[in-house]
Amino acid sequence: MAPPKKRTLPKPLPDGFILTDTEKKKWRLGKIIGQGGFGLIYLASQHVDKPVAADTDFVIKVEYHENGPLFAELKFYQRAAKADSSEKLDFLGIPTYWGSGLAEHNDLRYRFMAIDRLGSDLQKVCERIGGRLKPVTVLHLGRGLVDVLEYIHENEYVHADIKAANLMQGHRDPEQVYLADYGLSYRYCPDGVHKDYKENPKKGTDGTIEYTSLDAHKGVAPSRRGDLQILGFCLLHWLCGSLPWDNVLNNPTQVQEAKARLMENLPDSVLQMSTSRVGTEVVSFLQYVKSLGYKDKPDYQLLKGLLSCRGTGKLDLSGPGDPAGPSTTKTQEPPARAKVSQEKKKKKWGRAVV
Numbered sequence: 001m002a003p004p005k006k007r008t009l010p011k012p013l014p015d016g017f018i019l020t021d022t023e024k025k026k027w028r029l030g031k032i033i034g035q036g037g038f039g040l041i042y043l044a045s046q047h048v049d050k051p052v053a054a055d056t057d058f059v060i061k062v063e064y065h066e067n068g069p070l071f072a073e074l075k076f077y078q079r080a081a082k083a084d085s086s087e088k089l090d091f092l093g094i095p096t097y098w099g100s101g102l103a104e105h106n107d108l109r110y111r112f113m114a115i116d117r118l119g120s121d122l123q124k125v126c127e128r129i130g131g132r133l134k135p136v137t138v139l140h141l142g143r144g145l146v147d148v149l150e151y152i153h154e155n156e157y158v159h160a161d162i163k164a165a166n167l168m169q170g171h172r173d174p175e176q177v178y179l180a181d182y183g184l185s186y187r188y189c190p191d192g193v194h195k196d197y198k199e200n201p202k203k204g205t206d207g208t209i210e211y212t213s214l215d216a217h218k219g220v221a222p223s224r225r226g227d228l229q230i231l232g233f234c235l236l237h238w239l240c241g242s243l244p245w246d247n248v249l250n251n252p253t254q255v256q257e258a259k260a261r262l263m264e265n266l267p268d269s270v271l272q273m274s275t276s277r278v279g280t281e282v283v284s285f286l287q288y289v290k291s292l293g294y295k296d297k298p299d300y301q302l303l304k305g306l307l308s309c310r311g312t313g314k315l316d317l318s319g320p321g322d323p324a325g326p327s328t329t330k331t332q333e334p335p336a337r338a339k340v341s342q343e344k345k346k347k348k349w350g351r352a353v354v
């Protein structure tokens with residue numbers, strides 16, 4: 001049989017298939033609950049002698065062995081999100097990594113990775129409520145993401161693809177929001193040595209064209225300021241429901257020019273977008289991002305301060321016109337395995353005091 005093409009979706013493995021990870025832990029696959037560009041997401045459990053329960057806390061991502069994205073993602077999780085660092089990670093909003101390995105079935109080779117199961121992504125939530133979030137929610141998400149990014153950056157990585165589709169609620173606790181999908185994450189500072197600024201016009205733009213940074217448009221390797229610029233564009237989108245370059249998304253050069261104009265003409269460029277909705281917080285955030293050099297370490301405390309606001313401290317995912325509502329209609333007990341101390345609870349998303 002000809003080997004499968006790299007970067008294709010893998011043939012599904014059978015329900016009940018048993019995988020053994022590199023630490024000899026066994027995992028049983030349940031039903032497929034998601035599909036990305038190159039991988040399938042299965043419910044999974046370590047109780048291999050019975051079918052995977054519908055409320056299991058784990059998923060396994062499976063791709064063909066040759067695929068790049070899962071390999072890159074795996075490296076990130078192994079370096080920064082191991083289960084033994086979950087004490088710290090619980091409030092940082094990065095799914096915990098539980099194991100990984102290789103498998104073979106019908107002469108095909110697969111790579112797999114077990115991580116926390118998560119709930120709905122915020123793109124779906126945004127679409128359900130008409131495309132915009134309440135300003136207080138946008139700032140709340142922004143502060144939480146600054147925390148997550150600081151942690152990732154301190155671990156020598158940048159995420160490079162922050163967007164609502166990659167923000168997922170906790171499976172048990174929808175108040176918790178996780179930054180997921182590290183397939184494009186990049187080690188910008190291996191062993192403490194920052195990559196150099198080098199433009200490469202021939203390099204295609206990685207990430208999501210709507211939000212990707214001006215550095216990425218120029219083919220420069222992603223760095224911390226790029227992550228923050230991407231976040232700034234996301235915050236604007238969630239506040240306004242649109243971005244000035246929405247109509248030219250099929251033309252990366254025009255998108256780049258529109259982003260450059262927006263950054264160049266701050267604060268007016270943003271304030272003009274929708275004077276009633278955009279507060280000064282996101283403007284100040286973008287102005288600070290603009291002041292950062294390629295290798296500069298951002299002042300994360302300052303950034304969180306810029307996004308501070310009066311709010312209930314609860315995640316409110318109801319639409320801008322709705323009265324304050326719960327983050328979701330689905331409320332469940334917190335997971336039995338999450339040993340969250342009072343101190344950590346205070347630091348969790350939804351309770352971040354800035």
Ligand SMILES: Nc1ncnc2c1ncn2[C@@H]1O[C@H](COP(=O)(O)OP(=O)(O)OP(=O)(O)O)[C@@H](O)[C@H]1O
Pocket residue numbers: 033034035036037038039040041059061095115116117118119121180181183
């Ligand atoms: N930890 C998880 N828990 C529950 N569902 C998940 C989890 N991770 C991903 N999913 C679901 O599986 C889908 C595919 O996720 P995946 O990360 O493989 O790809 P993607 O981000 O959608 O696309 P791409 O492969 O292009 O990055 C997601 O849209 C989501 O619905």
